[in-house]
Amino acid sequence: MRPAALPEQLRIACAQCNLVELCLPVGLPANDLKKLDTLVSVRKRVKRHQALFESQAPFEALYAVRLGSFKTVLTLTDGREQVTGFQMTGELLGLDGIGSGRHAVTAIALEDSEVCVIEYAQLEALAQEIPALMTQFHKVLSREIVREQGVMTLLGSMRAEERLAAFLLNLSQRFATRGFSPNQFRLRMTREEIGSYLGLKLETVSRTLSAFQEAGYLRVDRREIALLNREGLRQLLYPERTDPANATAP
Amino acid sequence: MRPAALPEQLRIACAQCNLVELCLPVGLPANDLKKLDTLVSVRKRVKRHQALFESQAPFEALYAVRLGSFKTVLTLTDGREQVTGFQMTGELLGLDGIGSGRHAVTAIALEDSEVCVIEYAQLEALAQEIPALMTQFHKVLSREIVREQGVMTLLGSMRAEERLAAFLLNLSQRFATRGFSPNQFRLRMTREEIGSYLGLKLETVSRTLSAFQEAGYLRVDRREIALLNREGLRQLLYPERTDPANATAP
């Protein structure tokens, strides 16, 4: 992803990092904000395909994506992999390690990336000191829980078409939040990674994208996506319901 | 579930509730423990099939299951439902509401149940006061994230047999933790609810259970389950791997 095309408002709030989730809504006084800036002052670069942290490794820090993007992967004993999420600018990585002191997933950079290192011990200490930060952190954790519930629903009760439509609309919205066009963007991940995330095989992802293009919902050229009919995609997810009052008329 | 057959240790730590997750590992001094007891002093009864809270309702409190069990359900606009979890004694409900101030899921009692009401504002205040409580709460939230990642893996890359085996072994372990037999227990939920949780249809759940019985892994009589060969079930999940060193020999 190109360097911060963030709205002015966000850039001020997150001068040092792109830690949108933690900084933005807190509205801290200058003094506390300075402490927060210190908290996220350490940077780390991660090259494409390199691991930021590995599953089972001791948990010591959270990471805020400053530049670039990541995937988190859970690997089964027999080698099968499940992508549990994609993280882009301003999103947090490492929340899975808090509970057990070890990371549950492996985080891998999808492109050359840069993160802010947030020492967890420091975050805990600061959260103790700044109530608003603690509250905000709880919200971040809870939202991750809700996001995953959404994915569970996707995996458990949606068809391939619906899964992919939901995925594309979600990506679109996240790009928009970051000041990019919601209708034209470049996928950072392969078909296989998308498939793993959505519980599909790469061939099915490819075929479904082709079908969407066929239907005029979008244009797809390798990783480049242009959404032509977002409403159409939304209707796949939230189908027109015939009014039950009419349907049940005698 | 019958009243607390919890180990002595737990019963002391959680005299007022069965709030294992929050109380147990904290090891609080008597003074703080008293405050915690106050926090969870309000009870609420919920009858079978009744909702403890509904999706979209304002979020005000967490709930610790004191007696009985619940399911959490996410409903799509077209009526399809996804069960996102089952909660038994000592587990927390309502974490999904923190992020947005509204509940994301509906919680429904699987049997006549009783919960401790934990006013969230009070919890936040107390967490600010007692660092160990805050730390522990973060762990609880993180573990829920990791649990859901496990379910995502289940839904995304496992076959029906594996999903059900994982589910049964997980239940078994949770019963064991609570002082019940890990090999003999009664399901609190219907085949349909299990299926919804595992992304399967009720017929598939029923058939797979029958197949497990046929294979000698367990006996099943309505809701009653007797595990006869847990190792066998585990092998379904973690298959014997031929040593790659041997397999790749020239």
Place this chain on the structure above:
DNA sequence: GCCGCTCATTGAGGTGCGTCAAAGACAGTC
């Protein structure tokens, strides 16, 4: 006691997606 309801089991047949296979397109490397 009988009745009505919910829940579970089992079978037969259909299908959405996985599997296997082949070929093409691009990016990086020397």
Place this chain on the structure above:
DNA sequence: GACTGTCTTTGACGCACCTCAATGAGCGGC
């Protein structure tokens, strides 16, 4: 510029699970 490896597309076929359907078992109500 040719080469090599990674990624993508597309087709043909098969299977795991879904769908539809019928039967039966338990359980509360009157």
